[in-house]
Amino acid sequence: MAIATTDPLLGRLVDGRYEVSARLARGGMATVYLATDRRLDRDVAVKVMHPHLADGVDGAAFVSRFRREARAAARLTHPGVVAVYDQGLDGDTSYLVMEYVPGTNLRHELHTEGTLSVRRTLDVLAQVLAALAAAHRKQLVHRDVKPENVLVVADPDATDDEPEDGDGPAGGRVKVADFGLARAVTEVTSTATGTILGTVAYLAPEVVTSGACDARTDVYAVGVLAYEMLTGTLPYPGEPPLQVAFHHVHDDFPAPSGRVPWLPPELDRFVASCTARNPQARPADAGAALEALELLRAGLDDDVLDLRADPPPRVADDADDAPRGPDEDDVDDGGTSAVDEIPTGFFQEVSAPGRATDLLVEQPTAALDDGSRRRSRRRRVVAWVLVLLLLVGGGGYSTWWWFDDGPGAWTTVPTGIAGVPADDAEQVLGQAGLDTSASRAFHDDVPAGAVVTTRPAPGERVRKDGSVEVVVSRGVQMLTVPGELVGAHRKQAAAALEDAGFGLAPVVREHDDAAAKGTVLGVSVPEGSRQRHDTPVRLTVSDGPAPVQVPQEVGKEKDEAVADLESLGLRVTLAEPEYSETVDKGHVLSQTPEHGATAHRTDTVTLTVSQGPPLVAVPDVVGMKSAEAHDALEKAGFQVEENSYLGGLLDTVRFQDTTGKAPKGSTVTVTVW
Incomplete structure (x- = not known):
């Protein structure tokens, strides 16, 4: 029966930033997880040191070694090195954040x-x-x-069909x-x-x-x-x-x-x-x-x-050579297994005269037992016997051997030539009777034209009739920054820089109204310029238009509403005006998106402006009695104002100032006498 186990870190938010989603590998020193950096919205690998290693007498050494890894790796910026982004301590959890490499x-x-x-x-x-x-x-x-x-x-x-x-x-x-x-x-x-x-x-x-x-x-x-x-x-x-x-x-x-x-x-x-x-x-x-x-x-x-x-x-x-499971150490955690730990100085001590193997290891292996030591001693004795025979009985042969293949055939490469001009170094080697050849290599510290080293290195043995290769510095390797990076997509620009040999510094993101999200806005070094090979190049990348909250514009006068929205970087379009009995003409009747919605600069807000009340037919009340005229106009939705002459002697409407159609709710004046 299988027993399900739950990793307590799965689903946890480490240090309030890294959301752990899966376990990638587990080793003797740490466990590696796949996580999401919520601040930068990217996948990362989080290495979490096993808590028990921080306990006990050696705990501080383990923690120190774990953090030293972060400091050492963070000093490296190279496309061929897994980048280290962060390290810290969350409670009792020591963690290291690295580039996730699928x-x-x-x-x-x-x-x-x-x-x-x-x-x-x-x-x-x-x-x-x-x-x-x-x-x-x-x-x-x-x-x-x-x-x-x-x-x-x-x-x-890549696909399965296209390797x-x-x-x-x-x-x-x-x-x-x-x-x-x-x-x-x-x-x-x-x-x-x-x-x-x-x-x-x-x-x-x-x-x-x-x-x-x-x-x-x-x-x-x-x-x-x-x-x-x-x-x-x-x-x-x-x-x-x-x-x-x-x-x-x-x-x-x-x-x-x-x-x-x-x-x-x-x-x-x-x-x-x-x-x-x-x-x-x-x-x-x-x-x-x-x-x-x-x-x-x-x-x-x-x-x-x-x-x-x-x-x-x-x-x-x-x-x-045995294959491993995904949780055993496929992604090595920097630890070392017990079988790989060897006491320092073991092989120096095992060959020391008068020392027995069993004093150094509890269970000596066959290759390191007394028989092995006797065979090694026997070979040395045979070699010296041959030398004595040659010296005593060989005469001229021993002399020939001495200068052709023995100690007399060898010399040492002169020292003190690293950093000197190549011509001077070749002269020194020539005076020592050595032939020279030259090769060139980039070097960050040795100036161009000076000697980086020799092969064999200074102080090493070389045959007197041999040749010494002089490695001459070409100076610091300079690389050309690719062009047309600004305006390209971040991935294309990053690939171009890596192909050119540059390492990338962490991306800087800025909001921009004109450039689409992911577009390169700037480069930390001039495009087309020559830069040191170890110069980290930083890309400034557009994060698209900045987010804004749509304000309330309903009820405001049209020009005022347009000015408010445009001041936030929003664009405004006007829909067909609509009649309204509640909103004054020329004021905003409705808006899309509505108040409180989240939009981005350069997004469009549509305003519908009121045309005022709708137009309705004005009843013809000329010839009607005053009360009848009032009733007809008010039922049609108008206000009535009456002008009376001669005291309204005959109580008959003789004139009305508005005919045809008029805004509902407007005033119609009638003249009665």
């Missing part, structure tokens, strides 16, 4: 499609890297890049969500709680060993993401989290072509670059990785881009 996530797309084509994979990677690059420029690290945090935006115009561009119906734009683990780079050099936060399948080796991370940690996760989209699986499916983390620390990341042999070597090299165990060997940040991705894509043929690997067989108990 659609699904990349995890669901992978479950549905199995694998993605090379084209779709590169499209998703480019969008994710662009969003992360915006974060990295603000010194923010996401720390939890994974398919659950990559939202696939639904196209409202979007990409791999079937799920090939839409993507947005990076949940910067719940993001912190300023200066705040993440250590983990205060002694626990690594994140999802183990996507953790970089340095996070596992020390808890430290920077922008290259996100780049590592993007490399894992690329492998998963191309092959349909993670590299170590079914293995326990500690064993997966051990692989990340001690083994080179496998090439995608190991599972999909036809994949080109360029893709293998890109994944290897992003997932290098040494952080210094990876692209410096997401922006650098995006440049490498664009070069990779430019070199691939359309035939290769359209290929897609066969989906791998499903593993029923694979925790990483």
Whole structure:
């Protein structure tokens, strides 16, 4: 028998503003709801932290982390990042208000499609890297890049018969969500709680060993993401989290072509670059990785881009690949499950001389037992024996080895060249005996023509006969503001700005008598101008004519009534005049809409003006006796006034001043003698 449960937040008005209508997802830290912002009349996603997390000794830390998410994400304005609008506390309810993104996530797309084509994979990677690059420029690290945090935006115009561009119906734009683990780079050099936060399948080796991370940690996760989209699986499916983390620390990341042999070597090299165990060997940040991705894509043929690997067989108990229900964590809440928490420094300690694994974990895994340690020690002993044999008995061979592949074949990239002019940097590298090549990249802080970094980075090892790539700054990326935004509909203008690469600031709405509701009235930057790529553009949008209350005009003189209505911005039309015995001629007899109704400026009010009493036939009373004449006129609806001569000697009406038709109620004068 099913037991119905009711979520107490459903139907509730949070903070007097956000009306909760449905639950979208529930995770270990918070529940995400669909709500309506009653103030701005728009759908939003409201993340509500579980109340029990605010209790106890660690409650303040949880609340602090929850609010830090709002502050970190609110600093980002980019079309590829889920926007954060508001955060607050309603009683005991800590909440965060975010942009509502209708659609699904990349995890669901992978479950549905199995694998993605090379084209779709590169499209998703480019969008994710662009969003992360915006974060990295603000010194923010996401720390939890994974398919659950990559939202696939639904196209409202797409139908079942007309799929979007990409791999079937799920090939839409993507947005990076949940910067719940993001912190300023200066705040993440250590983990205060002694626990690594994140999802183990996507953790970089340095996070596992020390808890430290920077922008290259996100780049590592993007490399894992690329492998998963191309092959349909993670590299170590079914293995326990500690064993997966051990692989990340001690083994080179496998090439995608190991599972999909036809994949080109360029893709293998890109994944290897992003997932290098040494952080210094990876692209410096997401922006650098995006440049490498664009070069990779430019070199691939359309035939290769359209290929897609066969989906791998499903593993029923694979925790990483198992599909989830809508309430389990499809929209990730920034939390981390118990299986993903690894004690900081575990892999540093496990390889320390003289330390046994069972001192560090209660149940050591097979890959981390004494046998593993003995094998590692055996490999080091064999390596040193070979070196001694070469040195003692090899003579010239050992000398050749030393300078061709041993320590003598390597040098380090000179330091201190970041920020100097490119020509000076190339001269320094040339003096060190290194060949150079150059590439260019936009950078917000390094002036144009100066060195951003090198690849390998300064201080890293490079072969003496190798080449160093000098990344030269192109300066701040400037974008052109599209034209013809004013007068366009808000959605069209917003799409044009996003296509041009701009992020949007919250819309300002103003009432306007001439512009239809939703029409752009103004733009915060001049149309056609060149602006920094990180400049948020604000649209001022018409909310249509302002509402007004229709005043009472019945009984007023026509010109006065017209002036009253026009002063409120209302338009006036006059209906055909009508006769009235109660309203004076020239005064308003009726109005539409009536008094008290709500209208809007430029709406029309129709006035009907009185013509006075109706015209009726005047009886001919000449020749009648006075009393008979009075009776006839009064029955016809007239007032009677009598003029008598000679004292009304003969009592006969000789004249009447009105004949034919006259307004009912008017006065008829008769002359009697």
